[in-house]
Amino acid sequence: MRHPYENYQHAQLGTLLVAVILAIIGLFQLQNQWIILLMFYVLAASFLFEALIELKKQQKAFFIIQLLRALLILLFTTILYF
Structure with a gap:
């Protein structure tokens, strides 16, 4: 039987x-900052997917923590890039 949140884990x-x-590519392509933004x-x-897993587990506190992260x-990132 599959876990109900297996798709979120994948x-x-x-x-x-x-x-x-993208981080590895961004290290070698520093002139393309959009890679790091992405x-x-x-x-x-x-x-966000981790937050959805916590929501499915009915762990509201951990859901809120992951969502805030x-x-x-x-x-x-958006503020620093633009």
Whole structure:
């Protein structure tokens, strides 16, 4: 039997893998800052999927913590980039 939040776990791991790949590419392509911006947005999406997993587990406090982490990364990355 599959976990009810298995799709969220796969999405979280996928976004985390994409963020790591973008971080490695961003280290070697420093003139393209949009890669680093995209990496932070994907990392925020990973935190969002973690928040959805916590919501499915009915862990409201951890859901709010992960959601705030995602929002802070989105907010500060956008402010620093633009």
